Amino acid sequence: MKQTQxxxxxKDERDQQINIQSKARSLExxxxxxxxxxxxxxxxxxPAWKGSFSLLFFGIAFELLYxxxxxxxxxxxxxxxxxxxxxxxxxxxxxxxx
Numbered sequence: 001m002k003q004t005q006x007x008x009x010x011k012d013e014r015d016q017q018i019n020i021q022s023k024a025r026s027l028e029x030x031x032x033x034x035x036x037x038x039x040x041x042x043x044x045x046x047p048a049w050k051g052s053f054s055l056l057f058f059g060i061a062f063e064l065l066y067x068x069x070x071x072x073x074x075x076x077x078x079x080x081x082x083x084x085x086x087x088x089x090x091x092x093x094x095x096x097x098x
Contacts, residue, residue, distance in 0.1 A: 031059045050094035057087030 034055045041049035064080035067073070 027059060027063065031056060047098055050090050054087045054090035054094065057083045057090060061087060
């Protein structure tokens, strides 16, 4: 009897692109949902808008820092660091004031 050996499928470039696109798409949806949450909190007068606003800044920062990693353009890094610091400021403000 001949045994067939199952081999693991090799991830090719197409699989890598699908993985990258799915992560990017999910980040876009999370950012959109966070925007809706922020607006809802602002309308209701809920101070949680500061916390959700910080998440928007973190999302923008991580996207820009990833682009910097790929293109090594200084502007991506500078803007990414700016948005990251803004996210920290809003998160700290929310943590202190509630």
